[in-house]
Amino acid sequence: MTTNVSRPASLAGASTPSAPFGTDVTWTNWGGNQSATPAFTVRPGSEQEALDAVRFAIREGLPVRAVGSGHSSSPLVQTGGVLMDMSGLSAITGTDRVGRRARALAGTTINAFGDALWDKGLALSNQxxxxxxxxxxxxxxSTHGSGKDLGSFSSKLRWVKLINGSGEIVEIGEGQLRELRAAQVALGTLGIFLEVELAVEDRYYLQEEITYPTWAETAETWQSDIDSNRHYSFLWCPEDDSCELLDLPGSPDYRMGGRSYTKKYNIVDVQDERQISGVEGARLDRSYRIYPGGFTTQFHELEYFVRSEDGLAAVEAIQDLIRSRYPEQKYPVEVRWVKADDAYMSQFQGRDSTVITLTTQPGTDYWQFFRDADAVLQEFEPRAHWGKIHFMTRARLERLYPELDTFMQVRREFDPRGMFLNDHTRALVG
Ligand SMILES: Cc1cc2nc3c(=O)[nH]c(=O)nc-3n(C[C@H](O)[C@H](O)[C@H](O)COP(=O)(O)OP(=O)(O)OC[C@H]3O[C@@H](n4cnc5c(N)ncnc54)[C@H](O)[C@@H]3O)c2cc1C
Incomplete structure (x- = not known):
């Protein structure tokens, strides 16, 4: 059951949205591979303006999609109806130091949590x-970082306030687990999120260690590296110049071809911030300053998730594919780990996972490489990152997501007319 916070007496209203809007605005994502020209692009600056925009769309019979920072490279955001740019709804709205919770408006960037939570003695668990x-x-x-004991952002969602497909503001909390597990990873199909509450942690400092092992060494210490570090991840470099393609400083001592650039972050006790160090490869800092910030160059990615027990075999299968058929694909292959969770549409639902990310150059024809990677990984029953290029179909979801039907039931309860679907999401979960 959902709780009504406000219910429209009538859906009648103005003939245009109350928020600033444009009618001929072409939207393009960060990677430049997705675009759309919605009938209306609305940037609400308040809950009421967001509500007015959804009610306007209901009246006009238009579909609605939200856009965040536009960093997804799959066709999640496109709509010919109303596109809601959520960047005007940004603020940390509350913290609970004892209960380790933080509330924020839906458009708050991850970056904006850093200082604000730290000042309250708190921090995000992972980035x-x-x-x-x-x-x-x-x-x-279900955006994630890395660490075998660390879940995705979605695994931390404890409450959400959203606008549903009837033009109502509703809340979902921990007392409504069925709905919460749908909301945790909803691909924008449950409605427009206005505000969320996340489980967070006491603030912590991280010590960084960067190493450059050969592939044989990486494989030999596979499990001990996963087990003995809070965050462990690596980027396997097919060529000497692979690191540079992602602006990573390679090793000062080794040629990187065939080696891994490994990142290990562990919690350390810091009594005095004069201990903080920015030395490349051995930084020591507040957690949110250790996690990376952004990239200056564009790229396109496919990211698949296999059970962690299959991780090493799956990575070696991808290495074989690159070496034997795609030597021109020089970007590092990134490998990470994420803890299992319960969200119905989470890639990590019921599975501790190894994450394999393939990066390619915009403007090049990488489709056959991605299709072959998809085929090579099939024996491991991979799931895919919803925000990156993938080849998932409804039939595949039916095999891979045991709670798909429950998710779709909840989706229909929140949005009976399907106004929050676009072509891509309709095919997957409509
Ligand atoms: C350079 C780069 C690095 C990345 N690194 C990582 C990484 O380390 N780990 C990882 O897991 N992913 C990573 N990603 C993928 C990225 O985290 C996801 O694609 C994420 O969903 C993007 O967030 P966004 O704010 O840009 O959302 P958008 O791409 O704008 O939207 C994503 C989805 O969220 C929905 N949405 C947005 N706001 C709302 C709202 N208020 N209410 C309802 N629905 C909403 C949209 O409709 C859409 O369906 C990376 C992507 C890039 C380009």
């Missing part, structure tokens, strides 16, 4: 390769 995403965008696709 990914960038901090530019809006929190609702990150939740919609």
């Amino acid at each position: 990914g390769d960038i901090d530019k995403q809006q929190i609702a965008g990150a939740l919609a696709t």
